[in-house]
Amino acid sequence: METAILEKIQEDFKNRKSCLSHRIVICAGTGCIANGAMDVHEALAKIIREKQLPLTLSLKEEIPPGEEDPILISKSGCQGFCQVGPLVTIEPENILYTKVKPEHARDIIERTILAGEVITELLYKEPQSGQSCKNHEEISFYKRQNRMVLKSCGDIDPEDINNYIYSGGYMAARDMVLNKSPQEVCDIVKEAGLRGRGGGGFSTGRKWDLALKQKSPDKYIICNGDEGDPGAFMDRSVMEGNPHSILEGMIIAAKACGGTEGQVYVRMEYPLAVRRIQKAIIEARKSHFLGENIFGSDFSFDIHVMEGAGAFVCGEASAMTESIMGRRGMPRVKPPRTAEQGLWGKPTVVNNVETLACVPLIIRMGADAFKKTGTTSSPGTKTFALTGHVANTGLIEVPFGTTLREIIFNIGGGVLNAKGEIDNNDFKAVQIGGPSGGCLIEKHLDIPLDFDSLKSVGAMVGSGGLVVMNKSTCMVQIARFFMKFTQSESCGKCVPCREGTRQILELIDDVAQGRGTQKTLTLLEELCETVQETSLCGLGKSAPSPVLSTLKQFREEWDAHIEMNCPTGNCKDLVSYTIAAESCKGCTACVRVCPAGAISGNRKEAHVIDEQKCIRCGACVETCRFDAISVGGRV
Numbered sequence: 001m002e003t004a005i006l007e008k009i010q011e012d013f014k015n016r017k018s019c020l021s022h023r024i025v026i027c028a029g030t031g032c033i034a035n036g037a038m039d040v041h042e043a044l045a046k047i048i049r050e051k052q053l054p055l056t057l058s059l060k061e062e063i064p065p066g067e068e069d070p071i072l073i074s075k076s077g078c079q080g081f082c083q084v085g086p087l088v089t090i091e092p093e094n095i096l097y098t099k100v101k102p103e104h105a106r107d108i109i110e111r112t113i114l115a116g117e118v119i120t121e122l123l124y125k126e127p128q129s130g131q132s133c134k135n136h137e138e139i140s141f142y143k144r145q146n147r148m149v150l151k152s153c154g155d156i157d158p159e160d161i162n163n164y165i166y167s168g169g170y171m172a173a174r175d176m177v178l179n180k181s182p183q184e185v186c187d188i189v190k191e192a193g194l195r196g197r198g199g200g201g202f203s204t205g206r207k208w209d210l211a212l213k214q215k216s217p218d219k220y221i222i223c224n225g226d227e228g229d230p231g232a233f234m235d236r237s238v239m240e241g242n243p244h245s246i247l248e249g250m251i252i253a254a255k256a257c258g259g260t261e262g263q264v265y266v267r268m269e270y271p272l273a274v275r276r277i278q279k280a281i282i283e284a285r286k287s288h289f290l291g292e293n294i295f296g297s298d299f300s301f302d303i304h305v306m307e308g309a310g311a312f313v314c315g316e317a318s319a320m321t322e323s324i325m326g327r328r329g330m331p332r333v334k335p336p337r338t339a340e341q342g343l344w345g346k347p348t349v350v351n352n353v354e355t356l357a358c359v360p361l362i363i364r365m366g367a368d369a370f371k372k373t374g375t376t377s378s379p380g381t382k383t384f385a386l387t388g389h390v391a392n393t394g395l396i397e398v399p400f401g402t403t404l405r406e407i408i409f410n411i412g413g414g415v416l417n418a419k420g421e422i423d424n425n426d427f428k429a430v431q432i433g434g435p436s437g438g439c440l441i442e443k444h445l446d447i448p449l450d451f452d453s454l455k456s457v458g459a460m461v462g463s464g465g466l467v468v469m470n471k472s473t474c475m476v477q478i479a480r481f482f483m484k485f486t487q488s489e490s491c492g493k494c495v496p497c498r499e500g501t502r503q504i505l506e507l508i509d510d511v512a513q514g515r516g517t518q519k520t521l522t523l524l525e526e527l528c529e530t531v532q533e534t535s536l537c538g539l540g541k542s543a544p545s546p547v548l549s550t551l552k553q554f555r556e557e558w559d560a561h562i563e564m565n566c567p568t569g570n571c572k573d574l575v576s577y578t579i580a581a582e583s584c585k586g587c588t589a590c591v592r593v594c595p596a597g598a599i600s601g602n603r604k605e606a607h608v609i610d611e612q613k614c615i616r617c618g619a620c621v622e623t624c625r626f627d628a629i630s631v632g633g634r635v
C-alpha cells in the first residue's frame with residue numbers, strides 16, 4: 001500500500017472524527033467488561049436513542065446525511081486502572097468517570113453531554129488528599145507514568161484498523177519493508193538498545209541478527225503471548241488494546257530476519273485477546289499489510305494465531321516451539337538457540353508482546369530519541385502489574401530507572417495496612433518479577449529499576465509483576481505460594497526441577513507447620529542453590545529465587561518459625577490465641593463469630609479460649625472491638 005493511500009485513510013478518518021460532537025470512550029478491557037462495561041455501553045446507547053440524539057457506534061461507516069454532529073460511543077482496550085472500572089471518558093471535554101454503572105447513563109447524557117456539567121460523584125478521588133480529579137492528567141496514578149506502549153490503549157478502537165492507521169500505524173512497517181535492508185533494520189533496533197521485555201532482557205537486535213545470519217529459505221517469527229505469572233496481565237492488555245501494534249512489530253521483525261511466517265502464541269484463557277488479534281490479522285490481510293507482496297514489494301509474510309493450553313513453561317522459547325508443533329510443551333537443551341533452530345528445525349525468533357509493540361515506536365521516533373527514556377543499559381519503558389497492599393492497583397508503564405519508592409508511594413498512592421488504611425510505615429516488602437523474581441525491602445526502595453540493577457540485588461524485572469506487601473504478610477507463606485506455583489507448573493523433564501521443587505515445597509511446609517529446625521533451613525538453602533544451578537530451563541533455574549530472597553532478607557522471620565512462632569499469625573499451626581482478662585468486656589461478640597465454639601464465658605465477664613477446639617481462623621481477633629485478643633507463638 002502506497003504512502004498516499006495510508007495518508008488518505010488518515011485524512012478520511014480525521015474528517016469523520018471532526019463531525020463528532022462528543023465521543024464517549026468505554027474501557028472494554030477484560031477487567032472492565034467483567035465489571036459491567038458492556039452494560040454501561042448498552043445503557044448509554046439506549047438513553048441517546050430515547051432522546052433521539054444522533055448516535056454512531058463506529059467511524060468506519062460514512063455518516064448519513066442529516067446526522068451530522070453525532071455522538072460516538074466507542075470501546076477501547078484496557079486503560080490500566082481496573083480497580084476503579086468501568087471507566088468512561090467524555091471527549092472533547094476530557095472528563096474521566098470511574099466506577100460507572102448502567103444507572104449512571106442517564107445522568108451522563110443529560111448532565112454532561114447535554115448540559116456540560118461535570119458529575120463530581122463519578123470522578124476519581126485521590127486516596128490520600130480526597131481531591132477529586134477530572135481526568136487522567138490530574139490523577140497521580142496516570143500523571144506520574146510515561147505511557148509509550150500503552151499510550152494508545154484506552155484511546156484507539158482496537159477493532160478498527162483505520163483508527164490505528166490514523167494514529168500513524170503501519171507507516172513504520174511500510175518504511176522498513178520498502179526502504180531498508182534486513183541488516184539495516186537489525187542495526188536500528190540494536191542501536192536503540194531494545195532488550196526483551198519478557199524476562200531475560202536479551203538484546204532484541206542481536207537476536208534478530210543471529211536469525212538473519214542463518215541460511216534457510218524458511219524462518220519464523222513468534223509473538224510470545226503466553227503470559228502465565230500470577231497477577232500479571234501486561235501482555236493481555238496490549239493484545240486487547242492495540243493488537244495492530246504487535247502485528248506491525250512482527251512485520252518489521254520478519255523484514256529484519258527474513259521471516260516468512262509468524263505465529264501469535266496466546267493462551268486460551270485470554271479469549272478477548274485471541275478474538276481481537278484474529279480480527280486484526282483479518283483486517284491487516286484485507287489491507288495487504290500481510291500476505292503476498294506486502295506494500296507492493298517482493299516481501300511476503302503472514303501471521304496465524306496459536307492458542308496455548310496455559311502451561312507456564314510454554315513461555316520458554318523452545319517449549320513454545322514444541323507446543324506449536326503439536327508436541328508436549330517441554331524445553332530442550334541449548335545450544336542451538338531457537339534463533340538458530342526452532343520451529344521444524346528452522347531459525348525462529350521469539351519476542352514478547354511488549355517487545356514487539358516497542359518496535360514500531362522505535363522506528364517512528366528514531367533510536368536516539370528512544371534511548372533518551374530509561375537508563376543507559378535499559379532504554380525505554382517497562383509495564384508493570386502493580387498489585388497487593390497499595391491504594392492504587394493496576395497496569396502501569398514507567399521509564400526504566402524509576403524507583404520503587406516512586407511506584408509504590410506516588411503512583412500506587414501508598415501502602416495499605418491490615419485495616420485497609422494508608423500507612424506508609426507498614427511497608428514490608430515488594431515481590432518483583434513474579435514467581436521467578438525476588439523480594440526487595442525498604443533499603444532497596446531507591447534503586448533505579450532496570451535489568452542490571454535488579455540482578456545485582458538478587459531480583460529480576462521478569463515479566464513485570466509487582467506485589468506490594470505490608471507487615472501483616474508472612475514471608476514463609478509468600479515463599480510457599482510461589483514455590484507451589486512453580487512446582488505445579490514444572491513440566492517434569494529434568495530431575496532437578498521435577499524433584500527439587502517438590503522437595504523444596506515439602507521443606508517449607510515443615511517450617512510452616514512446626515516441624516522445621518535450623519538443619520531444615522540449611523538443607524533448604526543448599527537444595528535451592530542446586531536446583532538453580534542444574535535445572536534445564538529458566539523455570540527451574542529461577543524457581544528457588546523467592547525462597548532464597550526471603551531467606552536472605554527475612555532470616556529472623558524464618559528463625560521465628562523454627563521456634564514455633566509465626567510473627568504475623570498466618571501459619572495456623574504456629575499460633576495461639578489468648579484473651580486478656582483485663583481488656584475483655586464480656587460483650588460475647590467473639591463467642592458469636594467463633595465457628596468452632598472454642599470461646600466461652602458469661603456476659604460482662606472475661607472470656608477464655610479452648611486451644612484444643614480453636615481452629616485459628618482469626619475471626620475473633622477481627623471482631624473484638626477492645627483489642628483483648630492477642631496472637632502469639634505456640635511456645
